[in-house]
Amino acid sequence: MSTTRRxxxxxxxxxxLPAGKAPADDHLAILGRRLMGLLDxxxxxxxxxxxxxxxxxxxxxxxxxxxxxxxxxxAPARGIVETEALRTWLGTRIRxxxxxxxxxxxxxxxxxxxxxxxxxxxAGVI
Amino acid sequence: xxxxxxxxxxAGASLETDLCIVGAGAAGITLAWSLRDAGFRVLLxxxxxxxxxxxxxxxxxxxxxxxxxFDLDVLRLRFFGxxxxxxxxxxxxxxxxxxxxxxxxxxxxxxxxxxxLEPYYRRAQxxxxxGPYNYDDLSPWLKASGLTALELDxxxxxxxxxxxxxxxxxxxxxxxxxxxxxxxxxxxxxxVVEVRxxxxxxxxxGVRARSxxxxxxxxxxxxxxxxxxxxxxxxxxxxxxQVQKVGLGNGHDVVGRYFMDxxxxxxxxxxxxxxxxxxLRLYLDETAVLGTSIFGALTxxxxxxxxxGFRVLLxxxHRVVEGLSSLRAIAGAIEGFHAPPEGFWYHLSRVLAxxxxxxxxxxxxxxxxxxxxxxxxxxxxxxxxxxYLDVNVEQFPSPASRVTLSDExxxxxxxxxxxxxxxxVAEKQTIQRGLELVANEFGRxxxxxxxxxxxxxxxxxxxxxxxxxxxMGTTRMSDDPRTGVVDGTCRVHGVDNLYVAGSSVFPSSxxxxxxxxxxxxxxxxxxxxxxxxx
Numbered sequence: 001m002s003t004t005r006r007x008x009x010x011x012x013x014x015x016x017l018p019a020g021k022a023p024a025d026d027h028l029a030i031l032g033r034r035l036m037g038l039l040d041x042x043x044x045x046x047x048x049x050x051x052x053x054x055x056x057x058x059x060x061x062x063x064x065x066x067x068x069x070x071x072x073x074x075a076p077a078r079g080i081v082e083t084e085a086l087r088t089w090l091g092t093r094i095r096x097x098x099x100x101x102x103x104x105x106x107x108x109x110x111x112x113x114x115x116x117x118x119x120x121x122x123a124g125v126i
Numbered sequence: 127x128x129x130x131x132x133x134x135x136x137a138g139a140s141l142e143t144d145l146c147i148v149g150a151g152a153a154g155i156t157l158a159w160s161l162r163d164a165g166f167r168v169l170l171x172x173x174x175x176x177x178x179x180x181x182x183x184x185x186x187x188x189x190x191x192x193x194x195x196f197d198l199d200v201l202r203l204r205f206f207g208x209x210x211x212x213x214x215x216x217x218x219x220x221x222x223x224x225x226x227x228x229x230x231x232x233x234x235x236x237x238x239x240x241x242x243l244e245p246y247y248r249r250a251q252x253x254x255x256x257g258p259y260n261y262d263d264l265s266p267w268l269k270a271s272g273l274t275a276l277e278l279d280x281x282x283x284x285x286x287x288x289x290x291x292x293x294x295x296x297x298x299x300x301x302x303x304x305x306x307x308x309x310x311x312x313x314x315x316x317x318v319v320e321v322r323x324x325x326x327x328x329x330x331x332g333v334r335a336r337s338x339x340x341x342x343x344x345x346x347x348x349x350x351x352x353x354x355x356x357x358x359x360x361x362x363x364x365x366x367x368q369v370q371k372v373g374l375g376n377g378h379d380v381v382g383r384y385f386m387d388x389x390x391x392x393x394x395x396x397x398x399x400x401x402x403x404x405x406l407r408l409y410l411d412e413t414a415v416l417g418t419s420i421f422g423a424l425t426x427x428x429x430x431x432x433x434x435g436f437r438v439l440l441x442x443x444h445r446v447v448e449g450l451s452s453l454r455a456i457a458g459a460i461e462g463f464h465a466p467p468e469g470f471w472y473h474l475s476r477v478l479a480x481x482x483x484x485x486x487x488x489x490x491x492x493x494x495x496x497x498x499x500x501x502x503x504x505x506x507x508x509x510x511x512x513x514y515l516d517v518n519v520e521q522f523p524s525p526a527s528r529v530t531l532s533d534e535x536x537x538x539x540x541x542x543x544x545x546x547x548x549x550x551v552a553e554k555q556t557i558q559r560g561l562e563l564v565a566n567e568f569g570r571x572x573x574x575x576x577x578x579x580x581x582x583x584x585x586x587x588x589x590x591x592x593x594x595x596x597x598m599g600t601t602r603m604s605d606d607p608r609t610g611v612v613d614g615t616c617r618v619h620g621v622d623n624l625y626v627a628g629s630s631v632f633p634s635s636x637x638x639x640x641x642x643x644x645x646x647x648x649x650x651x652x653x654x655x656x657x658x659x660x
Contacts, residue, residue, distance in 0.1 A: 091572070098277070098569030108577045110565035 025066045028062055031074050032125035035118045038087050040121050049123035052116050061124030068104075068117040092120065128305060129176075132316040133340035143169035143311070144659055146333060146347035148318045148362070151208020153627035153648045154353035155296045155304070160652035165353065166659045168347060170302065170304070171316040171335060173354075174205030176297070176331040181338055185536050187315065187359075192527070193387075193547035194591050196418055202355060205640055206295020210357065210641070217254055218286060218638040219247045219262055219646075223521075225634070228429050232531065233523045234634035235386075237605045237614030244644050250645035254291045255299075257418030261287050271415040274405040279420060281428040286437055286638075289459060290419040317538055321350060321366040321374055321624065322609060336538055349658060351625045351651070356597025356640075357385075358631040360529050361543050362371045363601065363618075364609070371546030375618040378608045384529040386521040388594035389587075391548040395515040395561045398442070399574040401512060409440045410513070424564055425637060434520035434552065435637035436560035438512040455595035467644040515576070517560055518594060520637045522552040529600055547593060553583050578634050596640045601630040615654050616647065627651055 036042050051059060058064045063073075073093070080086045097103060097112035104116050146159070147154045150172035174182040182205065188198040203211045209544060222240040251259045260266065273284045281289045294389045304310050311323035311337075319342075320334040332346035338596050359384040364373035373381050408414065408422040521527075529549035531541040558581065565576035604610020604634065607619035612631050618624040627648050629640045636643075 015507045095570050095572065101566060103566060103569070108579065110562065110569070110576050110578060112569060 003027060014062060015051065027071060027078070028121060030126050031070070031077070032079075032121035034086065035090075036122045036125065037083060038090065045119040045122040046121040048106055048111070048116065052104065052120065055106060061120050064091045065117055068113060068120065070117040070121055073114055073117060074121075090114070129301075129312045129314060131175075132171075133337045134337065135337075135341050135343050137343075139341060139343040140346075141313075141343065141345045143167045143345060144348050145169070145277050145655060146171065146345050146350045147441040147627075148172070148333060148350065148352050149354035149628075150206050150312065151353065151355060151628070152210050152296050152299065153492035154351075155207070155300050156250075156645045156648035157351060157353060157627055157655075158307075158310055158312075159253075159303055160649050161655065162303060162310055164309060164656055164659070166309065168310045169347070170310060170312045171208050171318060171333070171345070172314050173317045174314065175314050176206050177202065178205050178211075181537065183317075184586070185338075185538065185540075187429045187536070187541035188357075188545060189532050189534070191544055191546040194587070194593055196421040196545055196593055197543060197548065198357070198543060200595075202316055202357070202597075205297070205650070206301070206312075207295050209212045210296040213291075213293050213641060215254075215291035216288050216639040217256055217291055217642040218288045218637055219243075220634075220636040222430065224636040224638075227634075230433075231501070233368075233609065236633050237606075238605060242491075243643075243650065246646035247642065248271070250642050250648050253294070253645050253649075254642060255294045256289045256291055257416045257420075259291070267415060267420055268408075269398060270323065270507065271408075271413050271420070273408040273413060275408055275422065276404075276406075276567075276573075277307060277569055278367060278426075278427065279570070282426075283424050283567050284427045285422045285426040286423050288423060288639075290421070295584075312413075316343075318354075318362060319365070319538055319540060320363060320368065321352070321376065323366075323369050323621070326371040326494050327374060328620060329622050332621050338537055348574065349623045349625065349655060351402050351627055351655070352601075353627040353648070356629040357529055357543055357545065357600060359626050359628060361531070362363040362538075362598035364531050365540055373623070375611050375621055377620060380607075380609065382530055383525040383596070384523040384599040384602050384633075385527045385529055385545070385547060386523060386546060386599040386632070387549075388596050388635060388637065389521060389553045389557070390516070390518045390592040391557060391588065392516045392590045392592065393441075393514045393592070393621045394517045394557060394580070395565070395566060395576050395578045396443075397510045397515060397564075397574055397576045399510065400572060404573070406440065406510075406513075410442045410510070413572065414612050425559075425569075426560065426563070431561065432555060433553065433559045434522055434556040436517055436556050437637045438560055438564050439516045439518070443512045443514060444510055446607075452508075458539050463498055480528050488658065512574070515564060516560065518637060519553050519556045519560065520635050521549060523549065523633065523635075524548055527571055549591070557581065594639075596629065596635070598632040598635050600639060601626045602633045603631045604633060615652050625651060625655070 039045055077089055082088055093114045096114040097114050102109050102113040104113055131332055144156040144166040145168045147158055147170045150170055160166055161168050183199055186202050186204050191194045203209045209351045215593045216466040225240045227234050238640045248259045316335045318333045318335045322331050322334055334344055336342045352362055363375050363381045366374040381555045412419040412421045423439050425437045528546055534542045562580045568574055568576055601611040603612050612618050612626050616625045616631055631645050
């Protein structure tokens with residue numbers, strides 16, 4: 001196989017990664033970075049994440065994110081490319097959480113499961 | 127008929143009437159007013175005079191053993207007009223489910239329905255000088271006022287509209303009508319010390335009354351109505367024990383039991399609002415519209431087993447000063463002899479972080495001045511950034527929550543009252559669930575996020591718990607004499623011609639203020655007595 005042809009095949013494999021062929025850890029990191037891009041400042045997200053972990057006795061941000069069901073919850077967001085569209089999708093998701101009672105307690109604050117999971121994801125990639 | 131003063135009667139005087147009403151508060155005055163053209167004689171006895179008198183007010187002193195501090199001689203007023211002389215005027219009818227809970231065996235069940243009381247609520251609306259009788263359809267109110275209601279999920283929460291009476295001082299407002307009524311005589315300074323019966327205690331013959339500085343006299347009547355208030359009605363029955371030694375109408379030990387108030391927790395939660403904030407004026411303040419004032423509270427939308435009624439009021443915060451709220455938490459904890467749930471160090475760190483704002487507010491409070499040492503802006507100015515959530519809940523009836531008689535005696539030689547108020551687990555569950563529903567709806571609507579303060583376990587309550595001074599249930603209504611003192615007509619079980627009026631007959635407390643229902647029931651009783659005495 002020629003170098004050029006190999007390079008094309010490797011490039012095609014890399015492009016195929018966001019479509020779901022990469023390991024789950026990388027997906028979490030990708031999601032975390034995309035969510036961080038929505039925030040004015042990630043520090044408050046980290047505080048929320050830390051408070052949540054302290055409340056449940058957890059130490060591993062990534063593990064907690066998985067426990068919160070974040071990969072499945074945020075899977076539909078992987079197809080959303082535009083930042084504002086992702087922001088809108090996330091807002092709708094959060095409102096749905098409150099409607100269905102998918103909420104968690106963080107230091108007395110009643111927060112959406114998705115928003116807490118998003119904060120935990122962001123904290124995990126910082 | 128003029129108002130008369132019982133102090134001028136001669137000792138051993140004997141008065142005769144058809145209907146004797148004991149007590150001239152909202153219930154007694156409403157009942158008398160409704161019968162002013164009835165064609166039979168009405169005698170209205172009032173313990174006090176036309177103004178507050180210390181010696182008479184002292185008769186209300188008693189002991190408080192349960193719940194938060196209740197000053198029995200402060201929360202009730204003992205002169206013509208009764209406690210309407212200091213009520214704030216909030217009005218709303220009880221909900222239909224307050225009369226008929228989902229479970230028919232529920233102790234909160236009334237022997238009448240909301241529909242039965244509806245015509246009397248409409249009449250009570252006028253007596254309390256309110257606006258149009260409409261509490262369910264918000265549209266006309268919103269249209270006339272320009273206010274907006276939240277688009278709540280009706281399965282979870284709804285907006286409960288309250289109307290605000292001027293407030294009507296019943297003694298002042300209806301005194302003229304009573305004076306002009308030819309069939310009504312009012313005796314002031316008349317303290318009923320005993321309801322007298324025949325030897326069987328099945329029939330009342332009248333009452334014995336005394337003035338503090340004057341004579342003892344007798345009133346004979348065909349029918350007697352006790353309208354002395356949510357606590358005092360029970361006291362009079364318990365004291366009337368010459369024939370029935372356990373107290374009149376107390377054959378099943380129900381008199382005095384099932385006392386209810388509305389547990390009221392201020393600052394139970396805090397809402398941090400998102401921006402831009404929608405129009406929340408309906409919930410944040412009273413608004414004058416259509417001849418009255420209104421405000422909205424958040425209340426339960428759909429039925430949930432084990433959860434009672436509640437109302438959540440929003441108290442706006444214009445500037446978030448965490449240190450001030452923590453200072454309050456520390457002060458409240460010290461007052462209640464327990465640590466705040468989050469621990470002292472948490473709050474102390476927040477106080478230190480907002481040192482200048484705390485000092486500024488303290489300085490202004492101590493020296494009663496608007497300007498503080500740091501010249502910070504008035505915390506009540508500027509945009510609203512959040513709100514404290516004050517929650518007020520229905521109390522489930524419990525026989526352990528009660529009034530009894532103490533061994534201490536008042537100036538008339540009568541045993542004083544002991545109040546043992548027992549708000550419990552059911553009320554805590556209602557508070558918690560109510561705040562959760564509000565937090566979820568605020569999140570769904572994008573209003574912001576809510577912080578809910580944790581409640582202590584067991585029987586302990588935070589220092590911020592108040593009683594609402596809505597005294598209910600001590601001579602409760604039930605078809606069954608084993609669970610009630612009066613029947614559906616407010617007649618005392620087992621006594622042919624003795625009735626009770628007022629909030630003591632409530633078998634459930636709702637979340638709504640009691641006065642409109644007190645007046646409605648008194649009007650209904652008036653119709654019943656017209657039939658009896660016609």
